[in-house]
């Protein structure tokens with residue numbers, strides 16, 4: 233089969249390869265992959281900022297395709313069904329454990345830039361009927377994470393959500409938050425992106441370059457109350473302001489590190505406001521399946537900024553690595 237391999241932790245180290253067709257073992261299905269989408273994690277692996285056990289590897293955690301064959305003992309799935317393989321196949325449901333996060337597609341397991349991949353049937357979610365492969369491929373990491381954020385904060389009509397930036401996680405969080413009846417405040421570096429976020433339903437828009445004290449702007453917009461949920465997708469550079477922008481008893485859902493990992497923070501806002509600072513490591517197959525059901529129920533269409541051909545893999549990675557140019561997700565079709 234045809235595949236792309238990443239031969240070293242470098243954005244210049246992609247090569248086309250001819251690899252043996254995988255065969256589905258007992259309990260596995262063979263998926264003909266049709267599309268992939270990039271996450272910051274993929275770039276971190278390709279730049280040596282997230283250690284990979286070995287090179288070469290077939291990159292990209294997230295993808296979607298159709299079932300081409302069933303391994304022995306697989307029931308509940310049929311050849312031809314459109315599916316999304318989760319990127320951490322060990323994690324079926326329940327809480328995080330070392331075993332659950334030990335294996336990741338596009339890292340220790342073959343990723344989505346190959347014609348075929350054999351994955352456990354138990355790691356599949358059904359691709360929502362209203363989505364094509366490219367849009368379905370956006371779900372595993374970004375939608376699961378955004379879904380876990382809105383669930384952690386138990387959003388309801390009238391809740392206030394603060395989102396940072398317009399990357400994949402933030403835009404899914406915007407779509408889920410609006411589906412929950414929440415009011416969304418979104419901060420971005422770009423007026424054009426703010427306009428697109430407004431078209432997707434964001435209620436209040438803040439340019440964090442023009443308004444560096446965006447936390448104070450959030451407090452002002454909410455009459456001093458703050459946000460019930462802050463989805464912290466940026467990291468060290470924004471955490472202190474996120475804590476300041478949070479409402480009493482609010483949830484600061486801490487997932488991102490595009491703006492650094494090492495932060496020195498004042499504990500007082502956490503203590504005085506009894507904040508819930510919740511870490512998250514994507515989520516389980518069950519979380520993905522729930523997110524996909526919510527996407528199907530609300531006919532949510534993931535924001536895909538651009539679709540690259542598989543031969544343009546290096547360009548797609550370079551675009552994500554450049555940071556701040558895309559809106560939502562970058563996809564690779566094959």
Ligand SMILES: NC(=O)c1ccc[n+]([C@@H]2O[C@H](COP(=O)([O-])OP(=O)(O)OC[C@H]3O[C@@H](n4cnc5c(N)ncnc54)[C@H](OP(=O)(O)O)[C@@H]3O)[C@@H](O)[C@H]2O)c1
Nearest residue numbers: 272397398399400401420421487488489490512513514556
């Ligand atoms: N722990 C988990 O469960 C989990 C799961 C998924 C992703 N993540 C992490 O979460 C982060 C976001 O993921 P993603 O896929 O959404 O990334 P992405 O698509 O690359 O988007 C990142 C966005 O962050 C915004 N940003 C950058 N610096 C900022 C700052 N100082 N203040 C506010 N916004 C800023 C930019 O938005 P604008 O261009 O609009 O300014 C940028 O587009 C990444 O670090 C990723 O690794 C973690």
